[in-house]
Amino acid sequence: MTDRLKPLFGGLAPGLAALEKRAAAAQSLTERVRLGLAEALRPHLVAAARRGDNLVVVMDSAAWTPRVRYGAQSLKERLESGGEPAVDKVVVKVRGK
Numbered sequence: 001m002t003d004r005l006k007p008l009f010g011g012l013a014p015g016l017a018a019l020e021k022r023a024a025a026a027q028s029l030t031e032r033v034r035l036g037l038a039e040a041l042r043p044h045l046v047a048a049a050r051r052g053d054n055l056v057v058v059m060d061s062a063a064w065t066p067r068v069r070y071g072a073q074s075l076k077e078r079l080e081s082g083g084e085p086a087v088d089k090v091v092v093k094v095r096g097k
Contacts, residue, residue: 029084033057036078038071046095053088055079058095065092 026049033048033055046058055076059065068075072090080086 032079032082032084033075036075036082037068041067041071050085051091053086054091055087055089056091056093058093060095062094065094068092 026047029050030045030048034042034045037045041059041064044060044064046060048058049056057068057075059068069090069092072092075090076087
């Protein structure tokens with residue numbers, strides 16, 4: 001019975017490996033951004049992602065977004081000094097419920 005399913009799942013390994021690699025890269029970027037934020041903001045970071053030259057920062061509440069925007073230049077400098085590619089603009093969003 002498993003032999004019949006083998007062709008069905010046989011081609012998934014490369015796709016799953018690529019997905020795993022992208023997820024690890026996203027998690028790594030989120031952690032680098034977390035370390036670049038002010039300490040009070042770190043627990044409120046949900047995720048971070050690159051969209052072209054922009055950095056999208058997702059926070060858990062709208063209350064924190066002005067503070068992230070205010071510190072955006074400092075965040076960009078910290079990330080770039082740590083080897084991250086240049087960031088044109090920091091876009092701050094709030095996690096949807």
